[in-house]
Amino acid sequence: MVETEQFIMGDVACAEGAIASGCRFFAGYPITPATEIAERMAKRLPQVGGTYIQMEDEMASMAAILGASWGGLKSMTSTSGPGFSLMMENIGLGIIMEVPCVVVNVQRAGPSTGLPTLCAQGDVMQARWGSHGHYEIIALSASSPQELFDVTIKAFNLSERYRIPVLVLTDEVVGHMTEKVIIQPSDRIEIYSRKISNLSPQEYLPYLPDEDMVAPMVGVGEGYNIHSTGLTHDERGYPVITAAVQKEMMDRLIYKIRNNVDNILEYEEIETADAEMILIAYGISARPALKALEMAREKGVKCGMLKLITIWPFPEKKIKELASQVKGFIVPEINYGQVYLEVERCVAGKAKTVLISHAGGSIFHPDKILEVITKL
Amino acid sequence: MDYEEAKIPLGRVTIIEDRCKGCAFCVEYCPNDVLELSKNFNKKGYHPPYVQKPEGCVNCGFCEVICPEFAIYVEESDQ
């Protein structure tokens, strides 16, 4: 099989990435600017033997993908801010039940209805903390249709590997832009599927983890009689309402991600080796940031960039390491400071930190970022 | 008519005492007053039923189906 070059919209690339990952169930709801993902899935899933179902709202969409994933199908939904808010309840259910699935948020300006057709990056903290309770989450970011294709595949792999809903954060500009996307043939794409236990029903415990802190799954309807609940539960999956079991369960859910952070994190370092200041950018903002970096270098300014592919977990170690090398960090983001708060926290005063904020509705001009770079 | 050969079934009731919560549905709905709440307490402090009239049980199964606790069941006895 050969790789193909397509000239497609970001949203379409995302859907194709899902299909390439083996996604065979999509439950969603129309919302600008993510509707095209649903539309593409509606067209493509029946072609590959999958099912598209349009649910009555985003809460149902999220519940349906959890059910389908338990049933063995790789499942996905997509939305934007207002729908993301509705999905939070069942993202929490997915986290505590440890269900592999992917949720794509093509961000638009908020809060509330905001600017439906224009971009922002205001849901980053929501992606981290939007559901109640304390938990770890994995959220990836894409800044081009190609990246959206690649990152969606990564998201499925991570969700299957770590039995956790994985969020893909992109934004309206990336979702709606049309660019060249190289689609690898399926035998060249690395696909990971959930660990299935080979224990007998008498021995199997649904939430007894392996060494990597992830518990193998089993198929539904195969005699294992698994029970899974949103209540705090023990290895049997039975609800146990005590502080002791809460601690055991929570420790496992939290450290399942924290202890595996080196296998989860991904970022791109651009000219950081001799940099005196570093841009930290993600999503669409990474592109004007990169241009600003090039312009700065031309002027002789030793600027570098850390482009985040994984936003959550946050690359704390890397930033702490860079903090001892550089004079300062510049964070251009289309919000009033979300990733910036993490950067400031990690840098802990060892270097300067500067936020370039943007209310949303358009993207940064490279000149604006260059201005801040040269001032630093 | 075969009424001389026809037999009334005989049932044998088993009570899982520690599951019982003393609701007395079984006592009330046994058509033959086979059951009565005992004066004893089970582990949780309820009065489970006991079989006061074993020969009266006709294996109708009503106690079994009406019990909310899965605490009583009846089987056909061989007598």
Next chain:
Amino acid sequence: MKKQGLKELDGMPGKHPLSALLREDRMPHIWCPGCDIGTIFSSCLTAIHESKKDYNSFALISGIGCSGRAAGYVKLDSFHTTHGRAIPFATGLKIAKPKMKIIVFSGDGDIFTIGGNHFIHAARRNMDLTVICVNNFTYGMTGGQVASSTPFNAKTSTTPEGNFETPFNLSYIAAAAGAVYVSRWTTLHIRRLTSSILEAFNKKGFSFVEVVSSCPTSFGRKNKLGTPLHIIQHFHKISVIRNGIHPKDANLDIGKEIVVGKFVDIERPTFFDLRQDIYPVEKEEEV
């Protein structure tokens, strides 16, 4: 990892006829003395047994509430989901496992109040599910608040002077939304209830069984309905069986008259049938 959790109580023999479908290591269950959810749950398990189908072909999903705890006691693949969302979860599972019989067992507050929108859409789609709704007119688990099924004038903890909203007729909603099987029984109609649940299992499409139940602990006490036994006797006494009646005329007045029976039993193409017409695939045999 050391096994923790509920201490297994002694003396729990596993010879009850429904043992194979019961998580006996979790008995006794949490339902109150005299609460008939246990009886309705038992009826559901009996129907599963009487279906003569492989137990592994069933899965049970519930939401939040006392009735929702059923998922934790049934020895099948079972899922205790979020409040009101059992039905869309079940929809996803059914699409992934079309050969399985997916049962939703939950309460009136969970299915019709917070979950109302999901209920009507699954019925509209004629998604092949069986929904057993325990209607005890209240949110029992949280202490007896008003729900969309609470009778007019009833006292609840959030309508201390009496409910001045009118309740839904759950069977009517189910029929209007497109359910192909709709029935209502009280707990004391136990054998008819079991047969009805079995019919619902064997029916292709969205089947709905409403069970008129009592919450003696909160709803019963606040409305001075008497002992648990007295309440279910009263419901049974004022019930009248009217099979085939139009659900809009199936009144439910816990003071005067409860119309029970099998109201709807029709044929309509299911979600899968209709999908097959547009997207033909090798047809999987459905349970």
